[in-house]
Amino acid sequence: MPVVQIRERAVHVDDEGFLSRPEEWDEDLAKALAEQIGITLTDRHWEVLRFLRADYAERGQTPTTRRVDVVGGVPVKEQFALFPRKPGRKMAYVAGLPKPHGCV
Amino acid sequence: MKHLLILGGGTAGTMVANRLLHRLRVERDFWRLTVVDRDDRHLYQPGLLTVPFGAATPDQLVRSRRRYLEPGVELVLGEVEGVDPARGRVHLEDGRVLPYDYLVVASGTSPRPDQTPGMAGDQWRRRVHEFYTPDGAVALHRRLERWLGGRVVVHVTEMPIKCPVAPLEFTFLLDDALRRGGLRAGTELTYVTPLDGAFTQPVARERLGGMLDARGVRVRTDFVVDRVDDGRLVSVDDREVPFDLLVTVPVNLGADFVARSGMGDELQDVPVDPGTLMSRAHPGVFAVGDATDVPTSKAGSVAHFEADVFADNLVSYDRGRPMTRLYDGHANCFVESGRGRALLLDFGYDAEPLPGRYPLPVVGPLSLLAETRANHWAKAATQRLYWNVLLHGRPVPIPSRAPRREPAATRAAA
Numbered sequence: 199m200p201v202v203q204i205r206e207r208a209v210h211v212d213d214e215g216f217l218s219r220p221e222e223w224d225e226d227l228a229k230a231l232a233e234q235i236g237i238t239l240t241d242r243h244w245e246v247l248r249f250l251r252a253d254y255a256e257r258g259q260t261p262t263t264r265r266v267d268v269v270g271g272v273p274v275k276e277q278f279a280l281f282p283r284k285p286g287r288k289m290a291y292v293a294g295l296p297k298p299h300g301c302v
Numbered sequence: 303m304k305h306l307l308i309l310g311g312g313t314a315g316t317m318v319a320n321r322l323l324h325r326l327r328v329e330r331d332f333w334r335l336t337v338v339d340r341d342d343r344h345l346y347q348p349g350l351l352t353v354p355f356g357a358a359t360p361d362q363l364v365r366s367r368r369r370y371l372e373p374g375v376e377l378v379l380g381e382v383e384g385v386d387p388a389r390g391r392v393h394l395e396d397g398r399v400l401p402y403d404y405l406v407v408a409s410g411t412s413p414r415p416d417q418t419p420g421m422a423g424d425q426w427r428r429r430v431h432e433f434y435t436p437d438g439a440v441a442l443h444r445r446l447e448r449w450l451g452g453r454v455v456v457h458v459t460e461m462p463i464k465c466p467v468a469p470l471e472f473t474f475l476l477d478d479a480l481r482r483g484g485l486r487a488g489t490e491l492t493y494v495t496p497l498d499g500a501f502t503q504p505v506a507r508e509r510l511g512g513m514l515d516a517r518g519v520r521v522r523t524d525f526v527v528d529r530v531d532d533g534r535l536v537s538v539d540d541r542e543v544p545f546d547l548l549v550t551v552p553v554n555l556g557a558d559f560v561a562r563s564g565m566g567d568e569l570q571d572v573p574v575d576p577g578t579l580m581s582r583a584h585p586g587v588f589a590v591g592d593a594t595d596v597p598t599s600k601a602g603s604v605a606h607f608e609a610d611v612f613a614d615n616l617v618s619y620d621r622g623r624p625m626t627r628l629y630d631g632h633a634n635c636f637v638e639s640g641r642g643r644a645l646l647l648d649f650g651y652d653a654e655p656l657p658g659r660y661p662l663p664v665v666g667p668l669s670l671l672a673e674t675r676a677n678h679w680a681k682a683a684t685q686r687l688y689w690n691v692l693l694h695g696r697p698v699p700i701p702s703r704a705p706r707r708e709p710a711a712t713r714a715a716a
Binding site for chain 1: 461504539
């Protein structure tokens with residue numbers, strides 16, 4: 199796995215830049231990751247990120263946008279406003295989780 | 303005597319029942335095995351893809367469920383009202399109560415156009431179509447027979463869906479049919495997906511990415527539909543795709559009784575351990591086939607490979623031993639690509655589809671991730687294999703483990 203430096207910290211990422219070891223994530227790192235894709239984190243962003251982290255810890259899968267809506271309580275439309283264009287990928291990226299599963 | 307109740311007599315439920323019966327006979331164990339379904343019509347679902355092109359009618363794809371359950375497996379016809387996992391009972395809508403020691407939810411997943419505003423409105427089956435149900439596939443066939451040109455949009459509402467390659471196959475087959483009918487030049491073909499590409503796994507993307515391009519199909523990615531307006535798909539971030547004919551894959555949801563029983567996730571799928579397929583919330587309750595939340599394809603091959611491990615695991619569990627035969631996400635699927643050719647993909651939870659050869663019995667080794675005529679004929683032969691061999695749950699000389707290959711990220715780093 200490639201190792202990259204983010205704010206002087208070495209973290210493991212996959213070939214698309216997603217953290218490959220979710221345990222290396224913390225909230226400081228989230229701020230840095232968000233900055234890299236042009237997002238300034240607000241309280242609402244943090245609610246989404248904390249839901250993603252907790253849900254992943256419980257189920258071992260990155261939640262889908264539907265799950266963030268139905269279980270996490272953040273409507274898909276709002277997810278698009280918070281993480282524009284590709285919320286599924288961007289939420290996972292900032293939360294330090296694997297890219298959402300695509301099948302083929 | 304133990305009573306195993308299986309909810310659903312389709313691909314997964316039938317394979318599990320038959321497989322378990324053989325397993326228990328070998329052990330000389332006597333269990334009662336019961337399958338519950340609403341009717342006695344077992345549909346060969348992959349065949350639906352050919353119906354819009356006039357190559358089959360739904361009647362040719364349906365046979366008796368009872369006929370494909372081994373003697374010794376009981377079939378109960380009835381609509382499931384709900385499951386009471388705390389008491390070990392299933393309630394049917396007509397008031398019957400079926401107690402069980404072990405339960406297998408094999409009730410599949412279904413297209414639900416009612417989940418997207420505007421989709422199931424007055425244009426449903428007129429200008430807005432789907433091909434995952436017999437009625438839908440027939441209606442689409444009638445529409446395509448009258449097609450004279452215009453804008454066709456093939457659309458996936460949300461993943462996961464049953465047979466995730468089917469919308470791509472449909473697009474390839476439609477392109478082929480339009481060319482043969484001299485209507486391709488007058489038809490604008492667009493493929494709309496919520497994913498970031500038509501093929502999302504890196505190796506498949508690299509190998510197959512040009513297939514839509516080569517056919518002149520426009521691709522719109524990251525498109526999460528908000529509603530279907532009059533002749534337009536509108537995304538949650540206000541992009542629009544106009545159509546004269548929309549062929550959509552609606553949201554797929556598991557059975558409503560799963561939700562009513564409080565056993566489902568946000569898609570009414572049953573959350574299970576991906577290796578043992580046992581419910582995370584209810585020990586002794588399992589799910590197989592399309593009804594689970596495991597992160598692999600919702601496909602018949604998955605049901606087949608799951609049935610392989612399930613029978614052994616249930617016997618172990620019943621005897622208080624650990625379940626050691628873990629399902630690894632193995633799936634394979636044929637992708638019809640038109641012009642009498644098809645591709646074959648083979649993968650697992652941690653193994654991407656990769657090129658190579660696949661050892662299918664009788665028809666011989668097939669090429670993976672390449673368009674060949676042999677793959678097309680093998681896919682055509684699969685229907686016979688399905689009815690005559692696969693459903694019976696006897697061991698078949700197909701590897702039940704996913705290919706041992708490293709994911710792309712690991713290879714890239716090596």
